[in-house]
Amino acid sequence: MDLAERRYRITRADLVRYAGASGDFNPIHWSDRIATGVGLPGVIAHGLFTMALVGRAVTEWVGHPAPIVDYTVRFARPIVVPDTDEGTELVINAVLKSVTEDGNAVLDLTATCEGEKVLAQARATVRQA
């Protein structure tokens, strides 16, 4: 399994699209007024969107659409997404931690944005293609 680093750009448009697809319309993910009103620096990405993008990286590494048996993350720090064309960038890496008795690979995952870790204790157990 080639665990090459993945980089995905995140813009406001991506947050709006994810809100619609997931049904999570919490305004902190699209309204600066509401986000700053609750003490955030600005609009932030859905934690589950970050989890989804890291999950996408795992499927691309494994080369299978649905390889994940068990997947856990802790949302350590919100991703602030500025209202610019560039937005921000999520950087995803993994190391093979172990192989289970039934041959599944356990991947320790890291996701960073602007040099800061946004997930903690992120791990996926995957069936190897």
Next chain:
Amino acid sequence: MPLDPSYEGRTYPPTEPYRVGREKIREFTEAIGAEDQAYLDPEAALKLGYPDVVAPPTFAVLLTNSGIRQLLDDPDLGLDFSRVVHGDQRLQHDRPIHAGDVLTCRSTVEQIMSRGGHDFLTARTEVFDEDGERVVTGWSKIVVRGE
């Protein structure tokens, strides 16, 4: 006011059946920028042994979120949505979700604890198919920030 630990073990009635559609999987796939054809093309999914297009791994949160919604709407628990932060999420799949699945969620308050002035609540949501077979289990830990 801290959450009442006696609500540990509280269960919620099953949610209305949710029918997984091809176009909803396509919409979710496009939203996360994934490109695997097995999410989009039934023929490609069939070649991998699935009866219809398969869902990306975290599509399951569309289902498990309906379980969280039941907790947030429970007047007895009295969660203050404006102070709720999503702390942890775990998804354990018995099998992938695919188009055509008709899924129902059953949620339980698994744990309530207080630490450092904040409350931590873990909800477990089990997702079952029409045959009563479990498809996925989600654990969501939410943090209710102290006032």
